[in-house]
Amino acid sequence: xxxxxxxxxxxxxxxxxxxxxxxxxxxxxxxxxxxxxxxxxxxxxxxxxxxxxxxxxxxxxxxxxxxxxxxxxxxxxxxxxxxxxxxxxxxxxxxxxxxxxxxxxxxxxxxxxxxxxxxxxxxxxxxxxxxxxxxxxxxxxxxxxxxxxxxxxxxxxxxxxxxxxxxxxxxxxxxxxxxxxxxxxxxxxxxxxxxxxxxxxxxxxxxxxxxxxxxxxxxxxxxxxxxxxxxxxxxxxxxxxxxxxxxxxxxxxxxxxxxxxxxxxxxxxxxxxxxxxxxxxxxxxxxxxxxxxxxxxxxxxxxxxxxxxxxxxxxxxxx
Amino acid sequence: xxxxxxxxxxxxxxxxxxxxxxxxxxxxxxxxxxxxxxxxxxxxxxxxxxxxxxxxxxxxxxxxxxxxxxxxxxxxxxxxxxxxxxxxxxxxxxxxxxxxxxxxxxxxxxxxxxxxxxxxxxxxxxxxxxxxxxxxxxxxxxxxxxxxxxxxxxxxxxxxxxxxxxxxxxxxxxxxxxxxxxxxxxxxxxxxxxxxxxxxxxxxxxxxxxxxxxxxxxxxxxxxxxxxxxxxxxxxxxxxxxxxxxxxxxxxxxxxxxxxxxxxxxxxxxxxxxxxxxxxxxxxxxxxxxxxxxxxxxxxxxxxxxxxxxxxxxxxxxxxxxxxxxxxxxxxxxxxxxxxxxxxxxxxxxxxxxxxxxxxxxxxxxxxxxxxxxxxxxxxxxxxxxxxxxxxxxxxxxxxxxxxxxxxxxxxxxxxxxxxxxxx
Amino acid sequence: xxxxxxxxxxxxxxxxxxxxxxxxxxxxxxxxxxxxxxxxxxxxxxxxxxxxxxxxxxxxxxxxxxxxxxxxxxxxxxxxxxxxxxxxxxxxxxxxxxxxxxxxxxxxxxxxxxxxxxxxxxxxxxxxxxxxxxxxxxxxxxxxxxxxxxxxxxxxxxxxxxxxxxxx
Numbered sequence: 085x086x087x088x089x090x091x092x093x094x095x096x097x098x099x100x101x102x103x104x105x106x107x108x109x110x111x112x113x114x115x116x117x118x119x120x121x122x123x124x125x126x127x128x129x130x131x132x133x134x135x136x137x138x139x140x141x142x143x144x145x146x147x148x149x150x151x152x153x154x155x156x157x158x159x160x161x162x163x164x165x166x167x168x169x170x171x172x173x174x175x176x177x178x179x180x181x182x183x184x185x186x187x188x189x190x191x192x193x194x195x196x197x198x199x200x201x202x203x204x205x206x207x208x209x210x211x212x213x214x215x216x217x218x219x220x221x222x223x224x225x226x227x228x229x230x231x232x233x234x235x236x237x238x239x240x241x242x243x244x245x246x247x248x249x250x251x252x253x254x255x256x257x258x259x260x261x262x263x264x265x266x267x268x269x270x271x272x273x274x275x276x277x278x279x280x281x282x283x284x285x286x287x288x289x290x291x292x293x294x295x296x297x298x299x300x301x302x303x304x305x306x307x308x309x310x311x312x313x314x315x316x317x318x319x320x321x322x323x324x325x326x327x328x329x330x331x332x333x334x335x336x337x338x339x340x341x342x343x344x345x346x347x348x349x350x351x352x353x354x355x356x357x358x359x360x361x362x363x364x365x366x367x368x369x370x371x372x373x374x375x376x377x378x379x380x381x382x383x384x385x386x387x388x389x390x391x392x393x394x395x396x397x398x399x400x401x402x403x
Numbered sequence: 404x405x406x407x408x409x410x411x412x413x414x415x416x417x418x419x420x421x422x423x424x425x426x427x428x429x430x431x432x433x434x435x436x437x438x439x440x441x442x443x444x445x446x447x448x449x450x451x452x453x454x455x456x457x458x459x460x461x462x463x464x465x466x467x468x469x470x471x472x473x474x475x476x477x478x479x480x481x482x483x484x485x486x487x488x489x490x491x492x493x494x495x496x497x498x499x500x501x502x503x504x505x506x507x508x509x510x511x512x513x514x515x516x517x518x519x520x521x522x523x524x525x526x527x528x529x530x531x532x533x534x535x536x537x538x539x540x541x542x543x544x545x546x547x548x549x550x551x552x553x554x555x556x557x558x559x560x561x562x563x564x565x566x567x568x569x570x571x572x573x574x575x576x577x578x579x580x581x582x583x584x585x586x587x588x589x590x591x592x593x594x595x596x597x598x599x600x601x602x603x604x605x606x607x608x609x610x611x612x613x614x615x616x617x618x619x620x621x622x623x624x625x626x627x628x629x630x631x632x633x634x635x636x637x638x639x640x641x642x643x644x645x646x647x648x649x650x651x652x653x654x655x656x657x658x659x660x661x662x663x664x665x666x667x668x669x670x671x672x673x674x675x676x677x678x679x680x681x682x683x684x685x686x687x688x689x690x691x692x693x694x695x696x697x698x699x700x701x702x703x704x705x706x707x708x709x710x711x712x713x714x715x716x717x718x719x720x721x722x723x724x725x726x727x728x729x730x731x732x733x734x735x736x737x738x739x740x741x742x743x744x745x746x747x748x749x750x751x752x753x754x755x756x757x758x759x760x761x762x763x764x765x766x767x768x769x770x771x772x773x774x775x776x777x778x779x780x781x782x783x784x785x786x787x788x789x790x791x792x793x794x795x796x797x798x799x800x801x802x803x804x805x806x807x808x809x810x811x812x813x814x815x816x817x818x819x820x821x822x823x824x825x826x827x
Numbered sequence: 828x829x830x831x832x833x834x835x836x837x838x839x840x841x842x843x844x845x846x847x848x849x850x851x852x853x854x855x856x857x858x859x860x861x862x863x864x865x866x867x868x869x870x871x872x873x874x875x876x877x878x879x880x881x882x883x884x885x886x887x888x889x890x891x892x893x894x895x896x897x898x899x900x901x902x903x904x905x906x907x908x909x910x911x912x913x914x915x916x917x918x919x920x921x922x923x924x925x926x927x928x929x930x931x932x933x934x935x936x937x938x939x940x941x942x943x944x945x946x947x948x949x950x951x952x953x954x955x956x957x958x959x960x961x962x963x964x965x966x967x968x969x970x971x972x973x974x975x976x977x978x979x980x981x982x983x984x985x986x987x988x989x990x991x992x993x994x995x
Contacts, residue, residue, distance in 0.1 A: 118895065120901060129935075184719050204723050204724055205606050210720070210721055226721075227605050227721075228606075229605035292608070293602055396895055399894075
């Protein structure tokens with residue numbers, strides 16, 4: 085009943101990008117290295133290269149997200165691929181067509197790659213398992229499970245500013261429990277050899293046994309941020325701000341929001357990251373978000389290069 | 404029809420028999436064991452050389468999906484599957500559509516099942532009308548129609564006041580109440596055990612305390628009302644500790660677990676295998692080991708298949724959206740044998756868990772091979788290993804975490820009331 | 828078979844370019860061998876414009892067959908391509924497909940006044956209408972062999988012949 089990693093073929097070649105978990109460091113680094121050369125392309129006047137000319141990439145968004153969809157679209161277009169955007173509302177799904185029906189119909193339209201966003205954990209795995217074997221699947225976020233391209237662009241950003249992963253202290257702050265970004269970050273960081281990964285959150289926003297993922301748990305910002313090189317803030321979803329997870333956004337900001345004062349607890353050259361979109365005044369203070377140590381905007385730029393790298397590596401890995 | 408089963412190794416846990424002995428059947432009953440009665444002229448001789456002859460199996464939970472859910476399975480397909488698995492008596496839960504809350508529905512089910520001339524069906528009636536947890540059903544009427552106990556479906560316990568009154572009412576007539584302990588308010592949209600696997604996969608969880616809190620409530624109410632309680636599908640070590648203590652206090656309480664929980668843990672979910680989407684969820688390996696030992700020491704009284712055929716489309720969905728359940732009535736014997744083999748137990752002890760012990764919980768005269776009793780018999784080859792495949796399984800549901808595995812125990816003949824209802 | 832000495836070929840190539848008024852060129856080497864040659868030429872011809880480098884991986888036409896190379900070097904053209912007289916430098920000219928990819932990429936940076944090509948070895952076998960203006964030597968080689976330029980730690984260049992495993 086134990087299957088091999090469904091992202092790799094029998095020769096260990098990447099066929100789908102579904103999660104950062106279980107991928108060897110060599111594959112993660114190959115993606116980062118390839119992305120470096122795409123950064124050069126994105127800085128030129130003509131930002132388009134003919135690599136994926138004639139390929140059809142379908143953006144299948146079962147959950148609305150203009151932002152992520154746009155970055156994938158730009159990345160695909162810069163590679164000269166044809167991009168088809170499909171926002172498949174949940175209501176259309178409940179009208180009878182199952183997830184796999186939708187996917188099979190689109191496969192018949194000669195798709196080469198699916199970029200999938202879905203509210204259910206495991207949706208991208210399911211599609212990758214049942215899709216025609218020459219189609220590559222990129223997980224653009226599934227439930228609370230994984231968001232590997234976001235984590236990879238975060239790794240790219242860290243390497244740009246900190247060069248080496250092997251001497252870093254990294255803290256991930258906020259709603260770990262519901263965050264697919266956090267899970268993918270944790271797996272990528274530990275695989276790339278970061279010796280100390282911390283998570284900082286109240287107990288209501290931490291999953292059980294999270295320390296088994298190789299992280300140190302902190303509930304207090306003052307302790308958790310001490311001597312940290314990289315701060316990765318998470319977005320707090322609106323629906324979590326009031327209710328049984330948290331009493332209020334205000335109290336969360338007071339104890340877990342990143343303010344200039346709390347930032348001084350980290351190393352002086354620490355960088356601050358956020359996957360966006362930010363809730364200013366909830367998880368992060370504007371003065372920090374727009375401050376000297378923030379690398380939030382470069383993250384967005386690098387995101388396109390990283391997604392170009394993932395798409396071109398997958399498209400080049402023929403079955 | 405007169406049948407002579409010869410040369411078989413007869414195992415009857417209830418009478419503590421494990422010996423090579425012949426059985427003689429006439430008019431649907433066992434008329435002799437050992438020596439043939441005078442002038443016995445069998446119309447059929449079954450040579451059971453190197454085979455086990457044991458009581459027909461008794462399964463505490465088989466969903467037939469009738470009435471109402473025939474696209475998942477039909478009475479015909481599942482009854483056929485049951486006897487192919489050596490099961491001759493089983494209880495079916497009330498969560499059909501409509502639920503088994505009226506005598507007419509129960510009579511219809513019994514009638515339909517009887518006409519098929521296969522296994523005996525023992526319906527569990529609904530404890531509350533429409534299973535809504537508000538008003539009691541006519542339990543005494545339902546009993547007359549053939550219900551053997553009263554229950555609620557998975558995860559839908561009534562509020563404590565209604566539950567207490569339902570228990571009081573049932574105990575008035577000496578009826579048993581069957582409940583799967585799970586506190587709804589702690590379940591939410593949970594689909595997996597609250598452990599490392601769910602954390603890695605980002606799946607919403609059902610914590611262990613959802614089960615233990617419900618067990619605690621049920622035990623206290625059972626004490627209060629004096630009702631006979633059967634706890635269905637215990638999944639965690641802590642729950643087992645509580646049941647053990649309650650039993651030691653002399654409470655009239657029994658419990659079962661499933662073949663799935665006996666062998667699997669949350670690790671088996673792997674990469675979102677929806678065949679492992681079960682309720683209660685597959686728990687940690689420590690819980691699984693506790694269940695295996697609990698079944699051995701008698702804290703768990705019986706093991707059931709928790710048979711739930713699901714159509715393929717309903718499983719081809721993301722884990723959390725896929726339908727709960729696994730097909731299993733044909734795997735009850737193989738997986739119980741596998742447990743026994745792994746625990747190095749004598750067959751006499753192993754088979755008790757799927758024959759005499761569940762029959763006692765159901766309160767039916769079955770699960771034993773006594774002279775004069777109905778000839779419900781399972782004959783199987785304990786050394787035969789077969790591969791679980793879609794075509795090997797007769798149930799309309801092909802959904803099982805054990806797909807592709809080799810399991811021991813091939814049923815050769817199943818007899819119900821002296822008729823050979825299955826042979827291969 | 829006896830291969831010519833790469834160092835001698837380089838000298839003859841440099842001489843040809845020099846005698847043609849090489850100074851006015853903007854130099855672009857094609858990764859990897861072409862960059863080594865271009866670095867030397869850049870120094871030897873005392874060209875003031877900084878040196879450009881191209882990795883044509885993203886412009887290749889055999890991506891569908893071989894995918895992306897493990898190590899891609901970023902392309903870097905640190906001067907204005909628009910209106911420049913560009914000399915592309917590569918080690919071996921064969922089918923012409925690499926040069927096609929390089930010209931395509933070059934035009935994504937701007938419109939040069941002219942593009943010329945210098946190559947250490949022209950081994951024939953052209954599949955596209957491309958020719959080098961400056962050539963170290965023309966060689967006939969078996970089609971199943973691959974010719975590659977190597978650089979030792981000392982910087983010394985040499986030619987090596989392999990059995991073909993990856994098409995150019």
